[in-house]
Amino acid sequence: MQSKKLWLVLGLLTIIALLIAACGGAAETPAAGGEEGGAAPAETEEAPAGGEATPAEETGGVSIPEPEEGMFNVAFVYVGPIGDAGWTYAHNEGREYLEANVEGVHTVYLESIPEGADADRVMRGLARKGFDAIIATSFGFQFGMPEIAAEYPDVAFLHVSGFLKNDTNFGNLFGAMEQAKYVAGMIAGARAKEDGSNRVGFIAPWPIAEVIRLGNALTMGVRETCPECEVDIRWIFTWFDPDKEIQAAQSLLDAGATVVVTGADTPGPVQAAGERGLWGIAYDSDTSCSAAPESCLTVPYWNWGVAYAQFAEEVKAGTWQPSDWYMGAEEGIVGVLGITKGEFPDAVPDWVIPLAQEKWDKMTSGEITRFDLFTGPIYDNKGNLVVPEGVTLTQEDLEGLDQATIDSFGLDREACTICMNWLVEGFVPDAQIPAMPEG
Amino acid sequence: MSDYLIFFTTILAAGVASGTPVLYATIGEVFSERAGVLNLGVEGMMLMGAVTAFRVSHVTGNPWLGLAMGILVGGLFSLLHALVSITLRGDQVVSGLALTFVGFGMSSVIGWPLIDVRDAPRLPAFDIPLLADIPVLGKIFFQHSVVVYIGFLLVPLAWFIINRTRPGLHMRAVGEYPAAADALGIHVDRLRYLYVLVGGLLAGMAGASLTLAITPLWIEGVTAGQGWIAVGLVIFAGWDPFRAAFGSYLFGAIRRLPLDLQGAPVLPWNLHLILRDPLLNYFTNMLPYLFTIAVLVIGSREAMRKKLGAPAALGTPYIRGERGV
Structure with a gap:
């Protein structure tokens, strides 16, 4: 009998553990980098001064x-x-x-x-x-x-x-990370062109406006330096899952990409590409390339x-x-490694560096804003005209801020009219945006 | 259809690679459970092995030394569980869980300086001459990191030890009917210590193979539940190394499947569009977990367990003179 109880406990515990592992991705709010809330206790940089007189307040552990x-x-x-x-x-x-x-x-x-x-x-x-x-x-x-x-x-x-x-x-x-991503895309495109693969892979964490906007900016950058290139995509439904990010990179490489650009957190995809003698572009931090400096073409990073x-x-x-x-x-809130800091590795084709530099200079001088990147005519990957000639997307369009969101939070903003829920021309024609999970 | 041949070959090859850490952990747990000790601390031991291997490899520049230290630390860590559950006769479930939590916390602390680093020398990957040239099979099995090949050797070795050697017989006796083993003069506690240690060494190896080859970087909680998968797989495998290998590789392939389906090759009548629908992800992402839960549900039935071959004394401490199970 005792062993039966043991099995029950074991079964329940394992299921709970799996739920925690599985829901790590879903429980976090899928927008702008909601990382998995680990079980690690919060730490503070310094011990509270004068802690004896007023003991640190306990709040939710x-x-x-x-x-x-x-x-x-x-x-x-x-x-x-x-x-x-x-x-x-x-x-x-x-x-x-x-x-x-x-x-x-x-x-x-x-x-x-x-x-x-x-x-x-x-x-x-x-x-x-x-x-x-x-x-x-x-x-x-x-x-x-x-x-x-x-x-x-x-x-x-x-x-x-x-x-x-x-x-x-x-x-x-x-x-405006989209500006840095655009320039990173130019570099990715140049590399894919040199490789003759004409294929770049993009790892997309969640089907939300932010990710789609950054992916679109990247793809437009790719097409500027390599008009015949296509961008393949893998949705991973998490911001942070080292194993899954690497698997997604390998999946993209197996499908023929020679440059993998990650929109998720870890530099694993860059390493995975490097292991095959191919290339990657990291994200988030200016130190992200240190994992594989030779194969990491650049990193669009936050400042x-x-x-x-x-x-x-x-x-x-x-x-x-x-x-x-x-x-x-x-x-200066975003930067591109190799331009704003550090140097490009040898793998970045020489001819693209002045082009990227010039584009970046125009961005930092205010000549090319995020709105200029999203000015028509822009087609989606199915060939439909999404942004007509002469039309520029609004901030609300870029954020995909729809009427439902505005109503439910009582925001004092206009609803988007060309909401960010389309993939730009240059993504493989069959690429789709999945529905967002509820909750 | 040759597109699909390549497609599935790729997925299976990825499954063999990413299933390898789970394989080590599963076989380690098979040893431990065959001797009658349930160790739920696999996740913790894997993390300790993973962080140690990565750190040693980074500091010394020698991934082999990293691997050795990772294995060793996994083993040492398991002795905590052995002490509590064998010598002190504590509850194996509680002790194992504690090991998982301690392992998570300690590995985070040890791994703290490694966050900036991210580049430790890795274990080599190479094609096996001749075998790698076999169509399909060569790609699936013989173009990998060295840890994958060590796994190939470990499986038959573990099977042989368990089923065809005298120490293996003693181990099984201790796991099935410790009182009888004791009466025959077998040191029950000593053997249980030994096989918990073996389980720990292999869990350490699992972690080390992760950070030195399969997911070569250190991030808090890098194992992401694989230790738990291993615990479930032991039941699926019926405590048998060959089935453990099959289950581990299958698990690896299932994890890779949803990603690759998004780029599935063209089928007639546009059927590939169904496969490519990223919404399918919500289903396929569920598969490894469904798989584990199904295994647990099946494994928790008394009759089924007998059929699967669960060691009869699994989870019960042995106290000389008391009635056995």
């Missing part, structure tokens, strides 16, 4: 650090571990940049905070402790923030990758520090005004 006396205190709430080597890692680089570049700033961070009630408790705890500013870096964090911001009007709240805000102390931030520093300066000076803050290449 996470101890809230103390602000530092006489400093401008900024707290960061991360959804994943910094060890994800991707999205959260890049934000933490931004935090370090902020602390190094703005005087009198003290920062703390809490990592692996699950979206939802836990995150709300953590942010409330931070606000109560007297932090001057709170920066939350995952899409799903935004939903509790309007309420918390209203409760703590003296604290400045900045949310990355969402669309909610208020008029006084809560704003959102994102950046969050620039935004964080500006935000902190403005809040300190009392001039900050919350907004739908969307920074472009000209403000």
Whole structure:
């Protein structure tokens, strides 16, 4: 009898473990880099000062650090571990940049905070402790923030990758990664052309506007330097799954691509390509290429520090005004390894470097904005004219902000008319956008 | 149809490669369970092996040393479980779970400096001369990393040890009827320690093969549940190494399938468009888990378990003088 019970327990435990493993992808909010909320406890950079007098407050199993006396205190709430080597890692680089570049700033961070009630408790705890500013870096964090911001009007709240805000102390931030992806696409196309494969592979994490926008920008870049190239695609339905990302890369390479561009977090796909003597393009962080420098053509990366520093300066000076803050290449929030920093490896064909440099220069000078990239005529991969001649997509179009979303959150914005739910010409004609899972 | 031949060959080849870590872990667990000790800490031991191997390989520049250390650390780690479940006669389920959690946490701490690094020397990959040139089979089995080939050797070796040697017989006796084994003068606890250790060494090898060959980078929780899959596969395999190999490779192929289907070759009447529909992913992504759950459900039935050949004393500590199972 005892062994029967044992089997029951074993069965249940395994199923639970599998559910956790399987739902890691689905439970995270699939937008703008919601990393898997690991089980690792949150850590703070420094032990709370004067912890004996006022013991750190326990909030949902996470101890809230103390602000530092006489400093401008900024707290960061991360959804994943910094060890994800991707999205959260890049934000933490931004935090370090902020602390190094703005005087009198003290920062703390809490990592692996699950979206939802836990995150709300953590942010409330931070606000109560007297932090001057709170920066939350995952899409799903935004939903509790309007309420918390209203409760703590003296604290400045900045949310990355969402669309909610208020008029006084809560704003959102994102950046024009599509510009960097376009230039990366030019490099990918040039390489595929040299290889004679005329095929680039794109690893797409989720069927959401952000991913589609970046994939489209990439593909337009590919077609600029290699008009006969096609871009193959694999949807992986996760931001972070090292094994799956590598498998997707291998699948693309097996299907004939010679350059793999990842839209997910780890540099694994680049390594997988490198192992076959082929090429990859990484994402998220300027260190992502270090895994396979020879085969990593470039990496379009985030430079969050620039935004964080500006935000902190403005809040300190009392001039900050919350907004739908969307920074472009000209403000330095995105970069392209090899142009903005470091050098291209030998694998990047010489002839494309001046072209990429020229394009980038036009982007940083403001001559080519994200809107210019998405100006008609643009066809989709089935041959339909999506953006007519002379028409430019709006910010709402780029974000795929539809009427339903606007209504349900009471946003003061126009609905998109040419919503970002199409694949641009240059993707293989059979490529499709799957439906988004609910919840 | 030759497109489809290539298509399936590719998937099977990928399955053999990505199923290899699971294979090591599964065979390790077969040894442990055959001796009567259930070890649910496979995931934790794999992670410890994975991080150790990666770190040693990175620091020393020698992936073989990394592999050796990864195996060793996996083994040492399993002794914790042996201590609790054999010597202290604690609950094997609880102890194994604890091992998984400790392994996750410790590997994160040890792996912390490795996040920036991401490039450790890897174990070599090479084609096996002649065999690699066989059509289809050559591509599936003989164009891989060295860890895959070691796996090929391990399977018959494990089978032989378990079924055809005296130590194997002793091991099975300890797992089936420890009281009788004890009466014959076999050291039950000592043998159980040994085979838990073997299981740990192989789980360490599983982790090491992951970070040094199959998924060559360190990221927290890089095993992503493969240790649990191994626990399920042991039942599917009926505690037999050859079936464990079949199950592991099949599992590897099933994981790869949904991705490759998105680029399935052309079929008549546009049937390939159904295969290419990424929505199919929601179904195919489920398969490995359905597979494991089905195995567990089947395996949890008493009659079925007897048929599958579960060791009778699995999960029960042996105390001399008390009634056996």
